[in-house]
Amino acid sequence: MGKQTSPARKALPRFEEAAGLGPEDERFVRDLVAVLEKHGNLDRFGLCLLHDHFPVASDEILVETHDISARTLQVSVEKAATTEHTRPSQWRFVKNGDEKAAGHAYQVILQCNLASGCPGNRKKARSGAA
Template identity: 35%
Template structure:
């Protein structure tokens, strides 16, 4: 389902096709009463594994399609309190990043997890003042 590289098991990328299958933000149904039981169960599983402070939940959606050689990268300017997410070409753009958002698919946990967004570090490995 997702690209899994056994030589680097921490690098899991969703393909542009998989991301294009996400629902457009204009068509996504907002959080509603039918979601609360599911979210409570997710919370309970995270709590059971001591991961409530590490993982959360996001509403999967897209604003635009990505090219097959692109991924989304988040840049942060702490001083200005601005975050920017933009498409970058795969490869060198990911050398100094950390995966921050994933899609959870069916099957083996390693092969069914796909990163959909990365957070960029500056040359010192910090997030502050990276993007101006």
């Protein structure tokens, strides 16, 4: 886990143009469920619709923050090399053999903000808060 710079990405469709899951995807989803189940990851990973709302440069990363009491989530953009929010929570698959992903079959696209309650919160540990 941790910081991972994002290589140049193929452009994603805007949310309004992205096609969600439909009946024609049933076989794909069943195959994916079988693979997740085989590796003991059925209750660990799911699907998300890859899409863009605005450009994110190759040296940037989306960061998720949340407010537990208000039950809200917010996503913002930070420089990947300097963010302290290093708990990845969403990944994008990369084609097999694609060298752009630093040897991984995935690239991190969203990281959690450690200051907002994610595990490993250094700010809370320094302040003595629970």
